Amino acid sequence: MQWNLRIRAAERGIWKSAQMRRMLAEAGLEISAGKMSSWWAGTPATMKLEELDVLCSVLECTPTDLMSPEPDKVAARRPRATETVNGDSQGHAAGKGGISPTVTPRFGKPRSEPPL
Known part of the structure; x- marks a missing residue:
């Protein structure tokens, strides 16, 4: 997704993140300067729907x-x-015409018994 916050803010005459943060606070959304900076500088990794609203x-x-x-x-x-998965350049998994290979468990040493 392309994040367009700065473009939308500029359309409303908002040129600084501090101004945007004050406006959000007036609307009831108190966010940290760091969070505002991440929203302003790039695409936020996460955002709550309430914040987006x-x-x-x-x-x-x-x-x-x-x-x-x-x-x-x-x-x-x-x-x-x-x-x-197997790196077959023909697009076949394990040479079975596109059917994934059956996974079989490998049985090794059983786990040790807990102390009594």
């Missing part, structure tokens, strides 16, 4: 205004058809 209210926007999908990045994360 207040942010949208202050900026008079919707969540879709703040976030834009990036389908190319999603496609880049998908494994290619030629990559498999």
Whole structure:
């Protein structure tokens, strides 16, 4: 997702994170300077829905205004058809026509008994 907070803030005449933080506080959302900095400087790793709701209210926007999908990045994360668990370049797992191999447990030494 592309995070567009600074663009939306600029559209509302908000140019500094401190100003944005004050406006959020006035709307009932007290956040730390560090959290505001992470929102302002880049894409936040996580965000509570309540925080997003207040942010949208202050900026008079919707969540879709703040976030834009990036389908190319999603496609880049998908494994290619030629990559498999066993590294077979033909796209076949264990040479069985695309069927995953059966996993069989290896039996080793049993666990020791607890002391009496």
